Amino acid sequence: MENLTENREKQDAQEGGGSTGGSNGGSTLIIGGKVFGDLAPGGLKKGNPLLADDVLVTAIAADGLVRVTAAESTATCEKARIIHGTSALATAALGRALTAAALLSSQLKNDTDSVCLQINGKGPLGRIVCISDVRARVRGYVANPKAELPLRVSDGKIDVAAGVEKGFLQIIKDLSLKEPYIGTSALVSGEIAEDLTYYFAASEQVPSSVALGVRIGPDPEGKEPFRVEKAGGFIIQLMPGAPDSLIDDLEKRISGLPSVTTLLAAGATVQDIIHDVFKGYSPEIETSHWFGYVCGCSRGRMQAALAAVGRKDLTEIYNDGQGAELCCNFCNKKYFFTTEEIGAMLAQPAPEKEDGEGDPEAHQESSEEQSR
Numbered sequence: 001m002e003n004l005t006e007n008r009e010k011q012d013a014q015e016g017g018g019s020t021g022g023s024n025g026g027s028t029l030i031i032g033g034k035v036f037g038d039l040a041p042g043g044l045k046k047g048n049p050l051l052a053d054d055v056l057v058t059a060i061a062a063d064g065l066v067r068v069t070a071a072e073s074t075a076t077c078e079k080a081r082i083i084h085g086t087s088a089l090a091t092a093a094l095g096r097a098l099t100a101a102a103l104l105s106s107q108l109k110n111d112t113d114s115v116c117l118q119i120n121g122k123g124p125l126g127r128i129v130c131i132s133d134v135r136a137r138v139r140g141y142v143a144n145p146k147a148e149l150p151l152r153v154s155d156g157k158i159d160v161a162a163g164v165e166k167g168f169l170q171i172i173k174d175l176s177l178k179e180p181y182i183g184t185s186a187l188v189s190g191e192i193a194e195d196l197t198y199y200f201a202a203s204e205q206v207p208s209s210v211a212l213g214v215r216i217g218p219d220p221e222g223k224e225p226f227r228v229e230k231a232g233g234f235i236i237q238l239m240p241g242a243p244d245s246l247i248d249d250l251e252k253r254i255s256g257l258p259s260v261t262t263l264l265a266a267g268a269t270v271q272d273i274i275h276d277v278f279k280g281y282s283p284e285i286e287t288s289h290w291f292g293y294v295c296g297c298s299r300g301r302m303q304a305a306l307a308a309v310g311r312k313d314l315t316e317i318y319n320d321g322q323g324a325e326l327c328c329n330f331c332n333k334k335y336f337f338t339t340e341e342i343g344a345m346l347a348q349p350a351p352e353k354e355d356g357e358g359d360p361e362a363h364q365e366s367s368e369e370q371s372r
Helices: 004-015 074-084 087-107 161-163 193-203 244-255 260-265 270-277 299-307 312-320 339-346
Strands: 019-021 025-033 034-039 054-061 068-070 114-121 128-133 137-142 167-174 181-186 208-217 227-238 285-295 324-328 333-335 367-371
Touching: 019 087, 034 074, 054 074, 054 087, 054 270, 068 087, 068 270, 074 087, 074 137, 074 227, 087 114, 087 137, 087 161, 087 193, 087 208, 087 227, 087 285, 114 161, 167 193, 181 193, 193 208, 193 227, 208 244, 208 260, 227 244, 227 260, 227 270, 244 270, 260 270, 270 285, 299 324, 299 333, 299 339, 312 339, 333 339
Parallel strands: 137 285
Antiparallel strands: 019 025, 025 034, 054 068, 054 285, 068 227, 114 128, 114 167, 128 137, 167 181, 208 227, 324 333, 324 367
């Protein structure tokens, strides 16, 4: 397997995955506007929950009749919690959705492909949007990040289903074609994993089993109300020709499996989980790579979004004389455009799309504009 930590360092340096230039040749980690200190060169080490490498693994078993994608997403979910300041309920729901988006990225092929998972529930959490590219660089947000509910009376766990409630789930895949693929299905429970399982059966006609989990616990340093202790998930899909005996056996194995977070907390890796579940079916690991929470917003993209409001609205903003501020929903970074800059935009023809703007982000609200 490749050196995941070294790969993470290169990616963060090249793509702004969370660190910016600092003094003495090191870097300063900035997440959600909070500064987490100077890091010496090569300081992105495993063990730090904010910098640890999350891993996405794909595998086959039973002579290719079963395909598996599994991930540990602890660091990704913790970073999302810090960025958005989410409640325990919102952390659990957004973390599950981010994990699902990372898992779905394994279905992408080209560098320009991307997938957008939208959970449109009627519960207090509101809309949840998560996006991933082919390399599982994920980002997401929840409409009401402070929403909270009492724990379930039945088992004392976070009630994600009540936070989401009924509605519909939508998956948008930009596969570098003329039009994106859009699949929609009902939210059958609001638990997200069950909803995604139903989506595969109803919309894509692929028998699947999905597990997603986010375990929340106290912050050891006492600086935060809680933190993400473990998070992860898997998607198991049966290929055409899988015999009923294989289906029945896997259903029994999966139903008797402890939760993903329980297994991870016990020290199992995602590879361990795959080999254990498919013992006797010759599981073969195909790919294994790091992934994480990476927002691709930029001033250029935000300027294009501002221009897209139309000349009439842009003229009104210009005449107001207060400038305009756009806030990225995915990382909360703000971009301010002066009246002079808006005037220059009005003097130019409509801007062309930047590379990468054909992703599903164009099909949902990627930024909020506020005049000030």
